[in-house]
Amino acid sequence: TQLLEQSPQFLSIQEGENLTVYCNSSSVFSSLQWYRQEPGEGPVLLVTVVTGGEVKKLKRLTFQFGDARKDSSLHITAAQPGDTGLYLCAGLRSNDYKLSFGAGTTVTVRA
């Protein structure tokens, strides 16, 4: 059973369109991290959100942490082919410091 559920599993869009990836759980996390992974490489950290309700922006990427610290979303505005990759969310539990990952969302941006 996956502790973190990501949706959708796959997303294919045209360059210039917007997209949102969701990460949901019934568990509360002390922080949540988003990574992007390209084929043959390890995950690269994009952002960490810590406070419930927090919103962080990284150029065209907007990350939000739910008020209850159980869910998060990643929104990309005007997607570009360079945004193509596997997007992973990972939650850190404060009781045992276990960093658990979702199954990932494969994003393909077509030129």
Place this chain on the structure above:
Amino acid sequence: EAGVVQSPRYKIIEKKQPVAFWCNPISGHNTLYWYLQNLGQGPELLIRYENEEAVDDSQLPKDRFSAERLKGVDSTLKIQPAELGDSAVYLCASSQTPYTEAFFGQGTRLTVV
């Protein structure tokens, strides 16, 4: 600053053979993780170290997998004997503390034939 370094990048072995992976974390990072990642899936934790102590190895298949981090710096993950189902990418990550961001190496892609 150098990132997490893993070697080898790729390994092909026959089933029932042993294999070992090596990881050198970012300097000063006390927490070290080994994850297993199947194609198109998220990483799954195998073991977490705080310095030289394995504090979470509940997901490590101990009948064939072993790991060590003797001096609290670099680490080795071993499989003996390997099975076909062990084919995957083995990722190492490190963080300064157990509650700060984890940074990953490029991984070792293992193929068991």
